[in-house]
Amino acid sequence: xxxxxxxxxxxxxxxxxxxxxxxxxxxxxxxxxxxxxxxxxxxxxxxxxxxxxxxxxxxxxxxxxxxxxxxxxxxxxxxxxxxxxxxxxxxxxxxxxxxxxxxxxxxxxxxxxxxxxxxxxxxxxxxxxxxxxxxxxxxxxxxxxxxxxxxxxxxxxxxxxxxxxxxxxxxxxxxxxxxxxxxxxxxxxxxxxxxxxxxxxxxxxxxxxxxxxxxxxxxxxxxxxxxxxxxxxxxxxxxxxxxxxxxxxxxxxxxxxxxxxxxxxxxxxxxxx
Amino acid sequence: xxxxxxxxxxxxxxxxxxxxxxxxxxxxxxxxxxxxxxxxxxxxxxxxxxxxxxxxxxxxxxxxxxxxxxxxxxxxxxxxxxxxxxxxxxxxxxxxxxxxxxxxxxxxxxxxxxxxxxxxxxxxxxxxxxxxxxxxxxxxxxxxxxxxxxxxxxxxxxxxxxxxxxxxxxxxxxxxxxxxxxxxxxxxxxxxxxxxxxxxx
Numbered sequence: 001x002x003x004x005x006x007x008x009x010x011x012x013x014x015x016x017x018x019x020x021x022x023x024x025x026x027x028x029x030x031x032x033x034x035x036x037x038x039x040x041x042x043x044x045x046x047x048x049x050x051x052x053x054x055x056x057x058x059x060x061x062x063x064x065x066x067x068x069x070x071x072x073x074x075x076x077x078x079x080x081x082x083x084x085x086x087x088x089x090x091x092x093x094x095x096x097x098x099x100x101x102x103x104x105x106x107x108x109x110x111x112x113x114x115x116x117x118x119x120x121x122x123x124x125x126x127x128x129x130x131x132x133x134x135x136x137x138x139x140x141x142x143x144x145x146x147x148x149x150x151x152x153x154x155x156x157x158x159x160x161x162x163x164x165x166x167x168x169x170x171x172x173x174x175x176x177x178x179x180x181x182x183x184x185x186x187x188x189x190x191x192x193x194x195x196x197x198x199x200x201x202x203x204x205x206x207x208x209x210x211x212x213x214x215x216x217x218x219x220x221x222x223x224x225x226x227x228x229x230x231x232x233x234x235x236x237x238x239x240x241x242x243x244x245x246x247x248x249x250x251x252x253x254x255x256x257x258x259x260x261x262x263x264x265x266x267x268x269x270x271x272x273x
Numbered sequence: 274x275x276x277x278x279x280x281x282x283x284x285x286x287x288x289x290x291x292x293x294x295x296x297x298x299x300x301x302x303x304x305x306x307x308x309x310x311x312x313x314x315x316x317x318x319x320x321x322x323x324x325x326x327x328x329x330x331x332x333x334x335x336x337x338x339x340x341x342x343x344x345x346x347x348x349x350x351x352x353x354x355x356x357x358x359x360x361x362x363x364x365x366x367x368x369x370x371x372x373x374x375x376x377x378x379x380x381x382x383x384x385x386x387x388x389x390x391x392x393x394x395x396x397x398x399x400x401x402x403x404x405x406x407x408x409x410x411x412x413x414x415x416x417x418x419x420x421x422x423x424x425x426x427x428x429x430x431x432x433x434x435x436x437x438x439x440x441x442x443x444x445x446x447x448x449x450x451x452x453x454x455x456x457x458x459x460x461x462x463x464x465x466x467x468x469x470x471x472x473x474x
Contacts (some may be wrong), residue, residue: 034367162297169301174326176319177376177383177451178444179435181330185406193392193404239376242308247308 056141065115167256208264216270366463
């Protein structure tokens with residue numbers, strides 16, 4: 001009974017917090033402003049992600065790894081050390097690595113080249129443990145500095161166009177014992193699971209409500225989740241095999257979502273159920 | 274030898290170009306293969322598609338003809354209860370409808386699964402936390418009665434929804450061995466029993 005009460009309380013919180021995720025509510029430009037206003041209201045008492053971002057800032061500036069260097073010269077696409085607005089333009093094609101990278105895989109590159117840290121220490125770690133926890137804190141720090149910007153990824157390079165196509169194919173790909181795809185939950189407008197509103201990720205408004213509000217602090221688990229973490233858990237619930245951290249399917253899906261969401265507001269770090 | 278290397282270079286260039294026709298499918302397959310791994314009970318093999326899964330993985334539904342062929346094929350998988358009894362205990366059925374657990378890589382065994390019905394369907398008059406991906410099933414038995422026809426149809430739908438709608442969002446609970454025969458009987462009782470909160474306010 002007590003649990004049920006807690007559940008009702010939580011669902012009420014979802015209704016309050018999840019309001020901004022309602023795809024119908026984001027149907028036009030005017031509602032972007034409403035989403036921003038609601039986000040501001042939501043985080044008026046503070047977003048616990050700020051604490052994680054604070055740790056991230058310290059880690060960013062701390063000399064670490066075999067090369068005993070900080071990440072202050074890390075180039076996230078706008079030049080070494082430029083963080084303002086950087087994550088709003090990710091994923092992007094990077095000439096130096098010859099790859100399309102999202103925020104996390106780009107940070108892996110910086111950790112490897114600047115600090116000499118083996119990417120495997122992140123890729124093989126568990127969520128919120130070891131170097132992957134470090135990664136999450138860095139992400140929180142970086143995305144805070146794109147808050148309020150517009151989602152604006154550069155789709156000009158052919159590599160980005162290809163990733164978009166691959167991401168779209170992944171989005172519709174049904175497999176596993178439950179025959180699910182991303183579209184099973186996110187391929188229609190105005191649906192929900194239990195009481196959780198589901199953004200229709202095929203539409204600009206829906207994709208913006210999803211892509212623009214992650215990474216986020218999850219109240220239910222008391223954890224800060226990166227986009228890699230979010231996508232990983234989507235696949236867990238689809239009952240597929242596990243996507244490898246930073247693998248191309250996660251990048252392709254990210255490009256597909258960010259391109260679809262283009263122009264929508266970046267409200268990161270988000271605050272979720 | 275020289276010819277081959279020129280050809281290889283040409284191919285490398287063209288595959289770098291955007292979506293060179295059919296190449297995108299090969300690239301997609303390669304991407305999926307290198308992007309997933311086996312974790313716990315969730316084997317990498319799960320990424321291999323069944324024929325109908327593949328047909329239902331495009332932006333648009335397949336043609337009516339393809340859908341009908343899939344449905345005919347899936348219909349053959351349905352096994353009706355050997356003892357002819359379709360109904361278990363609705364109270365057990367309600368628990369199964371509520372539980373959304375099972376088959377993820379964090380589950381210990383693949384044989385202890387819920388039905389996850391509430392994720393997508395409204396059922397009991399008393400439960401407000403229901404999803405809307407599937408239609409409301411409130412008053413299911415009350416509205417439809419319990420003729421042999423509707424009972425057998427409902428069993429079939431729970432067992433393999435693809436037999437009635439090729440690209441249905443609903444899992445094949447019986448065919449994919451998500452639920453046991455006994456669990457499906459409990460769900461049937463939950464849907465049809467006049468005392469079940471699905472039918473009784």
